[in-house]
Amino acid sequence: MSAEPLPDPLSVTVRAPAKINLFLGVGRARPDGFHPLETLYQAVSLYDDVTVTSADEWSVRTVSDDPHVDLAGVPEDEDNIAVRAGKALVTHHGVDRAAAIEIRKGIPVAGGMAGGSADAAATLLALDRLWNLQTSDEDLLALAAGLGSDVPFALVGGTAHGTGRGEVVTPVEDNGTWWWVVVFNEIGLPTPTVYAAFDVGEYAEDEIGIDEPRYKMLREADPDTMALLVRNDLEDPAFDLRKDLERTAEQILTCGATTALLSGSGPTLLGAARDAAHAREIVARLAELGHENVMVANGPVAGAHVVSYN
Numbered sequence: 001m002s003a004e005p006l007p008d009p010l011s012v013t014v015r016a017p018a019k020i021n022l023f024l025g026v027g028r029a030r031p032d033g034f035h036p037l038e039t040l041y042q043a044v045s046l047y048d049d050v051t052v053t054s055a056d057e058w059s060v061r062t063v064s065d066d067p068h069v070d071l072a073g074v075p076e077d078e079d080n081i082a083v084r085a086g087k088a089l090v091t092h093h094g095v096d097r098a099a100a101i102e103i104r105k106g107i108p109v110a111g112g113m114a115g116g117s118a119d120a121a122a123t124l125l126a127l128d129r130l131w132n133l134q135t136s137d138e139d140l141l142a143l144a145a146g147l148g149s150d151v152p153f154a155l156v157g158g159t160a161h162g163t164g165r166g167e168v169v170t171p172v173e174d175n176g177t178w179w180w181v182v183v184f185n186e187i188g189l190p191t192p193t194v195y196a197a198f199d200v201g202e203y204a205e206d207e208i209g210i211d212e213p214r215y216k217m218l219r220e221a222d223p224d225t226m227a228l229l230v231r232n233d234l235e236d237p238a239f240d241l242r243k244d245l246e247r248t249a250e251q252i253l254t255c256g257a258t259t260a261l262l263s264g265s266g267p268t269l270l271g272a273a274r275d276a277a278h279a280r281e282i283v284a285r286l287a288e289l290g291h292e293n294v295m296v297a298n299g300p301v302a303g304a305h306v307v308s309y310n
């Protein structure tokens, strides 16, 4: 008996995670202005949910019920990276379609956790499923790379090595459940500004690669080794621009984190904890010092994935 083909869904929702860079080695700027990277990405448990519905023209709406998310800086027009992702997908397939996109944000905006990249990845996947476009993984990753350096990783998730300008992503074995205290900051710090400060301060080191002991630490997953694993070459230039962030990183250590580091290009800071209870203790101590805009997240978690078809 042949089954009836399923009707196309009316809407599709895809969830995509925030990322952190456990390791971020940055080289001297290339002729195209981008910096060569050697990075270890980890997807962590803060998410944006993107819902797409077919429409006559492109639109985007951003909502959030999370007090840590300030939607002020998010464009609600064609500048939104989710709309750019949708248009790139229809151009790739040569089809004339449009969609209404709703983004429910749980990832802080302009925090160095790749929230916009997560939305772009989620939109590519959601529209592919909504319209049954059957885009190959290879093409999805190439479209993602065209939208931003962090976008391919948002599709892949887990823990992964990133190289090139960050867009060439390969999964890495990680047997840990790593706990992070995530300390947000209301004052934005644009990614290009931090890379420019990296250039001005001549911070590039000759050796930016990830050595084998670090991969071993991920495989062996002892939470006490995280301090030896992390490195972020954008931290010093970000601290040159923002002394307050350096002070907060010191406080994260004082409050008991096994290590503290800048998330990507900042301004979000991270404290590593041994387990969930330890993370909550650090949060309580940070609150005593006046840091209220703090969450706990764990990683690695899955990359962009469908959560509902309606």
Ligand SMILES: C[C@](O)(CO)[C@H](O)COP(=O)(O)OP(=O)(O)OC[C@H]1O[C@@H](n2ccc(N)nc2=O)[C@H](O)[C@@H]1O
Pocket (backbone or CB within 6 Å): 021, 024, 033, 034, 035, 036, 037, 039, 112, 114, 117, 147, 148, 149, 150, 151, 164, 165, 166, 191, 192, 195, 264, 265
């Ligand atoms: C800081 C990180 O989040 C670490 O993963 C990324 O490097 C930033 O990735 P992203 O926000 O997806 O960056 P893109 O949208 O591709 O580029 C934004 C700007 O960041 C700078 N940029 C980004 C990536 C890179 N490898 N070198 C750069 O210099 C460039 O000034 C670029 O114009």
Ligand SMILES: Nc1ncnc2c1ncn2[C@@H]1O[C@H](COP(=O)(O)OP(=O)(O)OP(=O)(O)O)[C@@H](O)[C@H]1O
Pocket (backbone or CB within 6 Å): 073, 074, 075, 079, 080, 081, 082, 103, 108, 109, 110, 111, 112, 113, 114, 115, 116, 117, 119, 150, 191, 264, 265, 266
């Ligand atoms: N869907 C979107 N969500 C958030 N910001 C967006 C979006 N589309 C465009 N933007 C613009 O991109 C800027 C950076 O936003 P995003 O939240 O991705 O920063 P980020 O987390 O620091 O990114 P990254 O870590 O990749 O550098 C915002 O200030 C906003 O102007």
